[in-house]
Amino acid sequence: MKKMLGMVLTLVLLAGLIxxxxxxxSSTTEKGKDSDVLKVWSFTDExxxxxxxxxxxxxxxxxxxxxPIADYPTKLKPVLESGVGAPDVFTGEIAFLKQWINRDYxxxxxxxxxxxxxxxxxxxxxxxxxxxxxxxxxxxxxxxTTPGGIxxxxxxxxxxxxxxxxxxxxxxxxxxxxxxxxxxxxKAEGYRLFPDEGSVRWFSKSEDxxxxxxxxxxxxxxxxxxxxxxxxxxxxxxxxxxxxPEWSPSWFASMNGPVAYNGGWEEVDxxxxxxxxxxxxxxxxxxxxxxxxKPNAEETAGDWAxxxxxxxxxxxxxxxxxxxxxxxxxxxxxxxxxxxxxxxFLTDWAKETGDVLSYLPVTNKIxxxxxxxxxxxxxxxxxxxxxxxxxEPGIVTEYDQQIDTLLGSKVSEYVEGKLTKExxxxxxxxAVKNAYPNIKTP
Amino acid sequence: xxxxxxxxxYFIAPFFVIFLVFNIYPVLLTFYYTFTxxxxxxxxxxxxxxxxxxxxxxxxxxxxxxxxWKIWGLNFALQLGIALFLxxxxxxxxFRIKGLGFFRAVFYLPNLITISSVAILFSIMLDWxxxxxxxxxxxxxxxxxxxxxxxxxxASQASVSLILTWMWFGYTFIVLMxxxxxxxxxxxxAALIDGANRIQTFFYITLPLLKPIMxxxxxxxxxxxxxxxxxxxxxxxxxxxxxxxxxxxxxYLYNQAFRYNNYGYAATIAYMLFLITVVFSAITxxxxxxxxxxxxxxxxxxxxxxxxAKKRGNTNAQGKKVA
Numbered sequence: 001m002k003k004m005l006g007m008v009l010t011l012v013l014l015a016g017l018i019x020x021x022x023x024x025x026s027s028t029t030e031k032g033k034d035s036d037v038l039k040v041w042s043f044t045d046e047x048x049x050x051x052x053x054x055x056x057x058x059x060x061x062x063x064x065x066x067x068p069i070a071d072y073p074t075k076l077k078p079v080l081e082s083g084v085g086a087p088d089v090f091t092g093e094i095a096f097l098k099q100w101i102n103r104d105y106x107x108x109x110x111x112x113x114x115x116x117x118x119x120x121x122x123x124x125x126x127x128x129x130x131x132x133x134x135x136x137x138x139x140x141x142x143x144x145t146t147p148g149g150i151x152x153x154x155x156x157x158x159x160x161x162x163x164x165x166x167x168x169x170x171x172x173x174x175x176x177x178x179x180x181x182x183x184x185x186x187k188a189e190g191y192r193l194f195p196d197e198g199s200v201r202w203f204s205k206s207e208d209x210x211x212x213x214x215x216x217x218x219x220x221x222x223x224x225x226x227x228x229x230x231x232x233x234x235x236x237x238x239x240x241x242x243x244x245p246e247w248s249p250s251w252f253a254s255m256n257g258p259v260a261y262n263g264g265w266e267e268v269d270x271x272x273x274x275x276x277x278x279x280x281x282x283x284x285x286x287x288x289x290x291x292x293x294k295p296n297a298e299e300t301a302g303d304w305a306x307x308x309x310x311x312x313x314x315x316x317x318x319x320x321x322x323x324x325x326x327x328x329x330x331x332x333x334x335x336x337x338x339x340x341x342x343x344x345f346l347t348d349w350a351k352e353t354g355d356v357l358s359y360l361p362v363t364n365k366i367x368x369x370x371x372x373x374x375x376x377x378x379x380x381x382x383x384x385x386x387x388x389x390x391x392e393p394g395i396v397t398e399y400d401q402q403i404d405t406l407l408g409s410k411v412s413e414y415v416e417g418k419l420t421k422e423x424x425x426x427x428x429x430x431a432v433k434n435a436y437p438n439i440k441t442p
Numbered sequence: 443x444x445x446x447x448x449x450x451x452y453f454i455a456p457f458f459v460i461f462l463v464f465n466i467y468p469v470l471l472t473f474y475y476t477f478t479x480x481x482x483x484x485x486x487x488x489x490x491x492x493x494x495x496x497x498x499x500x501x502x503x504x505x506x507x508x509x510x511w512k513i514w515g516l517n518f519a520l521q522l523g524i525a526l527f528l529x530x531x532x533x534x535x536x537f538r539i540k541g542l543g544f545f546r547a548v549f550y551l552p553n554l555i556t557i558s559s560v561a562i563l564f565s566i567m568l569d570w571x572x573x574x575x576x577x578x579x580x581x582x583x584x585x586x587x588x589x590x591x592x593x594x595x596x597a598s599q600a601s602v603s604l605i606l607t608w609m610w611f612g613y614t615f616i617v618l619m620x621x622x623x624x625x626x627x628x629x630x631x632a633a634l635i636d637g638a639n640r641i642q643t644f645f646y647i648t649l650p651l652l653k654p655i656m657x658x659x660x661x662x663x664x665x666x667x668x669x670x671x672x673x674x675x676x677x678x679x680x681x682x683x684x685x686x687x688x689x690x691x692x693x694y695l696y697n698q699a700f701r702y703n704n705y706g707y708a709a710t711i712a713y714m715l716f717l718i719t720v721v722f723s724a725i726t727x728x729x730x731x732x733x734x735x736x737x738x739x740x741x742x743x744x745x746x747x748x749x750x751a752k753k754r755g756n757t758n759a760q761g762k763k764v765a
Contacts, residue, residue: 074700077482103483249572260571402701409683416593418685434502435702 041087088332098398106139106321126393127358140321145358147387148285170307183240195244197232202313204228209392255297285315312390475709493710514667516603525614549612561676595687621655
């Protein structure tokens with residue numbers, strides 16, 4: 001025992017030593033830094049390649065700090081507040097974009113010497129508008145647009161609906177009633193319309209586009225949002241879903257082929273493999289194709305297409321801007337400019353990654369050449385650009401992500417029969433009030 | 443008279459400087475925040491006792507308080523039960539179980555895994571449709587349908603309790619064994635000779651003499667248990683799902699601070715938590731101490747009896763303190 005204890009202690013000491021070393025190593029690089037180094041903070045590794053290009057072009061060094069999204073706002077906030085160790089450029093996800101834009105963290109890009117207002121016609125309108133603060137000054141720009149659609153399986157569409165043409169399937173799903181009719185047909189053939197009830201939240205949100213909270217700090221509960229409770233319940237009761245909630249193992253598995261319906265354990269038990277089903281469609285945005293479907297749907301690759309649902313919507317998106325306290329604003333702006341307003345770079349970027357850009361001079365030039373193999377040759381680029389035009393930018397508030405989450409959890413408690421609709425709605429108001437005491441609930 | 447040398451103070455100064463900067467200052471600052479509305483941006487706004495007024499009527503905090511006690515209570519009862527049973531087993535002279543060191547290490551192993559890894563491990567194992575626990579239970583025919591563990595309030599709280607028990611019974615066992623090894627072997631030998639059975643030995647020798655150690659285990663576990671956070675945070679959505687059953691006090695604090703940016707209110711929760719911990723530790727300590735006092739009185743009584751017995755010619759006065 002003594003020996004073991006000794007070993008453990010040695011290990012602990014060693015670990016401490018290693019940790020200590022790595023700390024001191026990073027602090028020396030920090031000391032060696034001078035104003036030629038551009039510091040960029042983000043929550044994904046997306047910017048790695050662009051940074052290489054930028055370094056080569058300008059002969060400077062860029063230091064990218066990646067912080068997982070769960071910790072990103074918590075880590076960034078104190079740095080921006082104090083200005084100590086702050087980045088020159090930082091990105092913001094749609095979830096915290098509005099919070100930061102209305103504070104003076106990002107440099108006002110509408111002012112001299114940037115004057116980005118001149119660029120306004122170059123962008124998908126909603127993307128450019130979301131980067132503006134309450135006074136209409138542009139604080140952040142984005143290179144991408146992230147409208148959503150419904151990705152569906154071509155083979156199932158052909159079998160059940162008689163066609164796999166995106167336009168025709170889209171018109172069959174253009175309203176709630178029609179979409180549920182499709183769900184009924186699918187169910188008759190043993191398929192499920194959506195993986196779970198949460199899939200339809202985007203349509204209820206953008207059916208009647210209103211912000212969650214208005215300028216008087218009042219919660220706006222639209223009829224469409226109240227209807228969402230019933231629509232979700234209907235999905236469950238009519239058995240149009242496969243019990244595969246977003247980001248769960250069964251959700252990913254369902255993209256790749258048949259999944260056991262209501263219990264994956266049957267896979268182990270070969271005798272009871274009769275209860276399998278396949279999911280017909282997923283409500284996902286542009287990035288869902290590359291980061292969700294492609295890696296998880298290898299077996300079904302090529303059997304997909306994308307079309308419109310009952311209402312246009314968008315999901316996510318990354319903006320970036322110059323930190324207002326940066327000592328290196330010119331270089332920082334150069335980087336923002338390359339990411340969002342550089343024809344040559346953006347053309348390469350779009351062709352390489354398939355990311356749907358918000359910069360129209362490039363998209364107009366390249367959009368017709370896209371043919372996505374994963375989607376059976378469909379041009380998803382033109383599809384999403386058309387969808388992007390329909391989006392209402394005014395509905396985004398800084399509370400959206402949290403209020404959406406609270407609504408989602410109350411809706412699922414109602415769907416599962418733990419609460420009545422009236423109780424669920426009241427509980428939702430109570431939860432919102434608890435999270436944001438300043439908001440007045442109905 | 444020699445003058446005192448001040449040099450010693452320089453050597454202990456680093457500790458106090460660090461303690462001041464990293465402990466005292468944040469604690470006092472947090473106390474200040476309890477009187478403010480602070481969103482983490484700009485300057486805190488002074489609002490007097492509004493946060494305290496809010497917390498006293500906050501049903502979510504009450505829910506969190508009850509949940510925390512439920513989860514900790516079940517966990518502690520199981521953990522202490524298992525550890526006591528094992529301690530009794532290993533201290534038994536008649537069994538003479540070999541390899542105490544080995545078992546001690548094995549029982550302690552779960553405690554070496556970081557709690558976030560444990561949480562992720564169990565969230566996979568407890569998965570409704572693909573989790574190995576359901577698959578196993580189905581396979582052996584114990585249940586007919588998979589149980590959605592993390593969707594039922596009771597099952598999810600019990601799951602957290604059981605995971606905590608699994609992680610901590612080894613630690614409690616080690617501490618109790620240390621206490622057991624401090625009990626003189628003579629008592630057990632005497633009991634053996636007097637023909638006491640195992641249950642009597644346990645209840646009349648081991649348990650009373652372990653009381654101080656158990657008090658230590660109880661208080662440290664209570665303080666740790668009231669701060670329960672990681673497992674509920676990582677097992678479900680971090681909001682306390684299902685139905686707020688996993689909403690513990692520290693999770694609530696975390697969400698108020700970092701999800702909803704109510705730093706002032708979160709600071710108030712922290713101080714309430716501190717208050718609760720102090721009050722309950724004090725109650726535990728007091729009640730255990732009183733019992734110990736009562737025990738002393740009983741022991742005195744016993745001594746008198748033994749003396750009386752001696753006079754009668756019985757020289758076996760070993761059980762001095764055995765009550």
